[in-house]
Structures are given as C-alpha cells and as structure tokens.
Amino acid sequence: MRSTEFAPLFRSTVGFDRLFDMLENSVRPEWPPYNIEKQGENAYRITMAIAGFRPDEVELTQHGAELIVIGRNNPEENATQVLHRGLGVGSFKQAFRLADYVKVENASLENGLLIIDLVRELPEELKPRRIAITSGDHTPRIEAAGQHKQISQDTQKDREAA
Incomplete structure (x- = not known):
C-alpha cells in the first residue's frame, strides 16, 4: 500500500503546513517492511x-511477550526541496x-537489514518426558539415581495403614 500524496493539496491550501507535516510524519504501520521466517x-x-x-x-x-523496535533517525535538513519521498x-x-x-537470541544490522533471531526455550518442567511403564507385578518401583528399588508389600501396607 502506498502512502497518500499531499502535493496537490499544497497548491490549494494556505496555513495548513503543520497539519500536512504531521500527516506525512505520522506512524505508518507498513513501514519499515519486514519478513517473519521460521528457521527451525x-x-x-x-x-x-x-x-x-x-x-x-x-x-x-x-x-514480556512484546518485542519493540524503535528507530530514531533525524534526516539532515538542507535547502533541497524533495518532490517525492x-x-x-x-x-x-x-x-x-x-x-x-520466545526470546531474542541475536540482533544485527547488515546492509540496511535489521536481523533479529528469536528462539523458543521451554522450561524443563514443560518439556515432554518419558514415563516408564511396569508390567506383571504391581509392586511400585522408585527410580533414584539410576538404581531400581523395590518396596515390599508389607512396607507398602504399613504406609497405607498410617
């Protein structure tokens, strides 16, 4: 989408210079142009x-969940009249x-392109984990530091009674 041209209005209006300056310098949602890519x-x-x-x-x-990019560039004012910007x-x-x-991993500015690399890092407690399935006996197993311990049924009954 192109920005609106105000040049024809400049010829037919007097005293609205400030209004046209505000319109020309207002926030344009389509500028700067950007791409969003999925890299992996x-x-x-x-x-x-x-x-x-x-x-x-x-x-x-x-x-938080909002990434804000702000550019502050004050163009040099010179005596040249710009007919089209x-x-x-x-x-x-x-x-x-x-x-x-999702967080910013890296940002760089090369050849007029701002490149922002983002990465999604799930906390350990939200990552999928494999749960072992036992078969045969109904004796519960507790895994501690790679060792398997069996709790006797008598000990289990004592705990249930308490």
Whole structure:
C-alpha cells in the first residue's frame, strides 16, 4: 500500500503546513517492511528493511511477550526541496507479539537489514518426558539415581495403614 500524496493539496491550501507535516510524519504501520521466517522447530527470524539507520539509532527491547523496535533517525535538513519521498526517513516504532517462552537470541544490522533471531526455550518442567511403564507385578518401583528399588508389600501396607 502506498502512502497518500499531499502535493496537490499544497497548491490549494494556505496555513495548513503543520497539519500536512504531521500527516506525512505520522506512524505508518507498513513501514519499515519486514519478513517473519521460521528457521527451525524453535527458531524464528524477523528481518526489517531499515536502510539509512545506524545501529546506535535503533533500539530493541523486549517487555514480556512484546518485542519493540524503535528507530530514531533525524534526516539532515538542507535547502533541497524533495518532490517525492520514497525512501524511509524519520522515526518508526514497530511492535511484535511473541509467543510464550520466545526470546531474542541475536540482533544485527547488515546492509540496511535489521536481523533479529528469536528462539523458543521451554522450561524443563514443560518439556515432554518419558514415563516408564511396569508390567506383571504391581509392586511400585522408585527410580533414584539410576538404581531400581523395590518396596515390599508389607512396607507398602504399613504406609497405607498410617
């Protein structure tokens, strides 16, 4: 989607310069363009096209399940009149909603592309675990440090009686 051109309105209005400046510099949800890629089972990548921004002009923060990318670029003001502005200049703020247990692993800025690598790390208690199934006798087994111990039925009855 293209941004709205206000040039024809500049010719027919007087005193609305500030309003048009606000409209031209407002937040554009389609800019900067970005891709979201799935790199593996638990790995993702966000690639944003932010040509003209230096690493010190981009701020990347994660607040819980929200990843916020803010770019602050103040273009140089010069005496040149720009007839069409197709290059992204100015500031931007883009927020991404992340799934549970997803965190930023790495971020880099190369050739005008901000690359954000994400990884999902499940806590140990949420990972699937294999449970051994016993057969034959109904004597419970307790596994401790790789050793199998059998509890006698008498001991088990004593515990149930208590």
